[in-house]
Amino acid sequence: DAGVIQSPRHEVTEMGQEVTLRCKPISGHNSLFWYRQTMMRGLELLIYFNNNVPIDDSGMPEDRFSAKMPNASFSTLKIQPSEPRDSAVYFCASSGTGNNQPQHFGDGTRLSIL
Amino acid sequence: RKEVEQDPGPFNVPEGATVAFNCTYSNSASQSFFWYRQDCRKEPKLLMSVYSSGNEDGRFTAQLNRASQYISLLIRDSKLSDSATYLCVVNMGSWIIFGKGTRLHILP
Numbered sequence: 001d002a003g004v005i006q007s008p009r010h011e012v013t014e015m016g017q018e019v020t021l022r023c024k025p026i027s028g029h030n031s032l033f034w035y036r037q038t039m040m041r042g043l044e045l046l047i048y049f050n051n052n053v054p055i056d057d058s059g060m061p062e063d064r065f066s067a068k069m070p071n072a073s074f075s076t077l078k079i080q081p082s083e084p085r086d087s088a089v090y091f092c093a094s095s096g097t098g099n100n101q102p103q104h105f106g107d108g109t110r111l112s113i114l
Numbered sequence: 115r116k117e118v119e120q121d122p123g124p125f126n127v128p129e130g131a132t133v134a135f136n137c138t139y140s141n142s143a144s145q146s147f148f149w150y151r152q153d154c155r156k157e158p159k160l161l162m163s164v165y166s167s168g169n170e171d172g173r174f175t176a177q178l179n180r181a182s183q184y185i186s187l188l189i190r191d192s193k194l195s196d197s198a199t200y201l202c203v204v205n206m207g208s209w210i211i212f213g214k215g216t217r218l219h220i221l222p
Binding site: 044048102103108 | 145146148156157158159160163201205207208209210211212213214215
């Protein structure tokens with residue numbers, strides 16, 4: 001059974017460039033989450049979707065960040081324009097419906113903005 | 115949003131010993147709780163959910179104290195492979211907060 005699939009695994013790009021991170025949740029999971037992890041701030045929830053609808057994006061740091069979920073099997077997190085302080089590991093996770101459902105994480109995307 | 119706090123450690127514990135760590139949360143409306151484990155440069159993985167009555171999974175025991183607003187994780191007969199960072203997770207229904215984790219090193 002495939003887990004959460006993220007791409008790319010690593011991305012190195014220059015500041016000012018657009019970055020798009022991709023996520024395929026586990027089939028049948030209704031909720032999808034985007035996180036950012038840094039040494040200083042730990043794992044932070046950026047935005048989450050239920051049934052493809054964004055529920056709360058208050059964790060998104062700035063307008064440069066946007067996320068979409070056009071269908072149940074695909075989501076993107078976009079940063080435009082990127083800045084060096086956006087360098088982090090970005091995780092996508094999915095879960096079934098309900099607060100008691102645990103989240104399953106993808107392998108993450110290691111993003112470095114030069 | 116309210117915080118979730120953990121002792122960052124590291125906890126350096128000899129193999130075979132018992133180790134426990136707590137996680138405090140400040141929002142009394144928190145609904146569900148989990149412990150995750152994260153190895154270096156890997157994704158977090160679910161270790162166990164935390165139920166009101168407490169629950170055990172092999173060498174691991176999780177407890178929830180709603181009155182004092184903390185959850186705990188106890189590891190018995192620790193193994194070298196238990197070395198990792200342990201993250202507590204609090205689901206408040208409308209938001210999810212991860213603690214910054216407690217680093218555990220099991221020493222041979």
